[in-house]
Amino acid sequence: MMKNIRKYAGISPEIHDSAYVDDSAVIIGKVFIAENASIWCNSVARGDVSYIKIGKNSNVQDLTMLHVTHSNPGRTEETPLIIGDNVTIGHNCCLHACTLANNVFIGMGTTILDNAYIESNVMIGAGSLVPQGKRLESGYLYFGNPVKQIRKLSESEIEHIAYSAQHYVKIAKSHR
Template sequence: MTHMRHDISIITLNGKTPTIHETAFIAPGCRIIGDVTIGAEASIWYNCVIRAEVNRVVIGARSNIQDGSIIHCDGPMPGVEDGFPTIIGDDVLVGHNVMLHGCILHDRAFVGLSSTVMNGAVIESDAMLAAGAMLTQGKRIETRQLWAGSPARFVRDLDDAAVMGMRLGVAHYVHNAKAHAAAVT
């Protein structure tokens, strides 16, 4: 099954159809394929690709995947029987042009624009990967840490103002998605 609505592709593959909450915003140009679940008030911005034909991708409530980002996963392999699904918690900010591949982003994580997060990497709650960074396979950013660079390394702990700024960003995107949804319907 392929469904086009305002230049959006929602494609069933290998018997798996994307599940998208009715309050989520999916912008024109998006391609959502296979075993994908998108939660309430999440927003997937213009020209994102979310492809889950070999494992699953989960995007939690109020999380946003900004323009041009790509999300994929990895299937089972020797030594990794469950493969690498991509699991994104609630209230997560994912900047423009980000690549997420087989990673876990806990609730309230932040991924800066043009960053890459690889298989088995984890970004914990209230933690931030800076713009342009590459979090290599299996690395873990702990709660309230900022990592930057390529490969990414610990820079400093985040203060309360930085954490509050991330939370305000989530609220902004939930509100902004409603305005865009009204404009494109």
């Protein structure tokens, strides 16, 4: 196993053969990376106290940190990080124990905290903060610190989310 892809507590990451993980990215423990997903330069996915699941055709861009939450006193369940299919996560983001449904676009420098839930067909503007437990409704653009619903997405913006994911699938193939 490569030094940057390593076991934690005897559990190895599971990375689909078609996925691309840059040599500088670090993948640790209970991390599941699906078909055609890509993890870019200097990103970290640390699945130590729960698991991380990255869906098909999703991309995690440079300098992004993915982590999870352990069970706290009074809670018995772990809080994983789940990223759906066709998700684009911009450069330098921090996602912690949250869920992103399919077809989501996260702008650069965004932070999404524990138990936040991002529904399908959502765009979040660069530099936003999604607070703990916040749910973002499908079909809208969100922006701010803390994030606020700005306006309904156009059909072309929703199509762009899917385009972005497919574009990164192509770029990853050329990097392989």
